Amino acid sequence: MKQRVSALLRDKFNCDIILEKPKDRSFGHFSTPIAFSLSKELRKSPMIIAEEIASSFGEHEMFGAVESVKGYINFRLSEAFLDEYASWALSNDKQFGSDDKKGTILLEFVSANPTGPLHIGHARGAVYGDTLLRLGRHLGYDMTAEYYVNDAGNQIDLLGTSLQLEGRSTLLGEEVQWPEKYYRGEYLSDLAKEVQSQFGDDALRDESRQKELALWAKDKILELIINDLKAINVHFDTFVGEASLYDEWDRVMAKMGDGVYVDEGKTLIRSSGLGDDHDRVVVRDDGRPTYLAGDIIYHNQKFERGFQNYINIWGADHHGYIARVKAAISFLGYDPEKLEVQLSQMVSLLKDGEPYKMSKRAGTVIQMSDVVEEIGADALRFMFASKKCDTALEFDIEELKRQDSSNPVYYVQYAHARIQTLIAKSEMSLDDIMKSSLIGLSADADGLLFEALLLPEIIEDAFESRQVQKLPDYLKALAAKLHKFYYDTRIIGNEDEGKLLKLLLVVALSIKTGLSLLGIEAKDRM
């Protein structure tokens, strides 16, 4: 709707006019403060300018009224326009809020190391990324969801060591020397048992088999992770393993040209001039590549696959990494601007008001799957999607578990269920309801209709600004309006029953579409 009004104004005035939604609906559906900025230029008072502009519209089919109030120009959409738009949406529910944007986007997110199950911090990135994915696809972008698997390097060696020590200690009852860093947790005990039964005790003792066990375990763990993600409706199109990339190393190094150099037996990338503090080692003097090396080949591979844009969702602790990866991208001959990195800030947990420190290696992590079990995937998704991802988020784990009926996701779903109940209860057929006209609604009903029809611009805004919380915020507001309307207005048996039910169908459509973009299913009955 906003686009339509905006386009109309652009044609009329030959420039973009800022449109806002007034908080007070008595000011109309849209308004613009344009007269204020014009007043200096035209040397006239904003009031007079607004009055002149408003009256220049005369009768227009899209607007029921265009008025000037205290320098603002307020637009009220015509009932015919709203009715026509709502009817179109109801009969084209799949297209409602969708668009035909063009462009291919590679979205990489989660990419948690395959050394343990996902914890609650990963969940935030997963929910944020998947919501972005659903929004982008709805808008027509051709998006690929990718998971980068760090299946090489120190953490894989450590996984093998940890696995053997765990087995020798708990299964074989040996006294073992624990290194400073190692992985632990229930999943590791389970894996050790599986090693014992599948490969025998020797496999737990023979240090030369660590690597083999580590690679075996990492596949098992990746399966765990994929299942965890599946439980919250997150699916990936592609998985790229770090280890598989190293065949390309020589070619990629040659491609970087002067971007890399050798010093004292180490290979470094010249990132210092490109926003980084200093140059970074990519290959150690013993020939082992660093983590950055893998990322360089990976990003080269990404760009060679030829997407138009790239979005990475990283944990905020990786933010210092952006400059060096972008430096590598420009040395590789690509435009670093095409890579957009969204940081998802830390999730810090409180337990009974006290900070709850998580440590993956000490096994004190709060696993995502445990939280999902407690509160359900819907609530988890709604909660994380509601928070701006660039703010550190803090919540009490006990409080989160307690959330049941007070959870906003139920509030929104309840609104949808109420509508479905009414539709089922009414003796009118869907056809009859659809034939009703939405002209002549009360002010409250008009407000509800307008709110419901805002969904498309919320979707667009949420995706383009990467601020996915705008969608859950909107759904909460829409549900609140619905609940109030439901309370105030008796629908069944109302003389305008058809009209009101049609209005509610539009609301239900927006809620259902909105929820599905959050990876949550709308309920018909609760």
Place this chain on the structure above:
RNA sequence: GCGUCCUUAGCUCAGUCGGAUAGAGCAAUGCCCUUCUAAGGCAUCGGUCAGAGGUUCGAAUCCUCUAGGGCGUACCA
């Protein structure tokens, strides 16, 4: 130290391409089910938008400084 993200109600958070009276949820208090699902609605309480300057018709929003916090500042991932 430097970089970076932040600081809004008792708590958790929205609101920032500068606009009309700063909003929700939770918590607290009180009302509303012989009425389509009370998983709901209504009302009350609660704010120096961290602080100080600046920009202008107008600032929670933009700029500068100060204070406080998170994260980073590895040849770890």
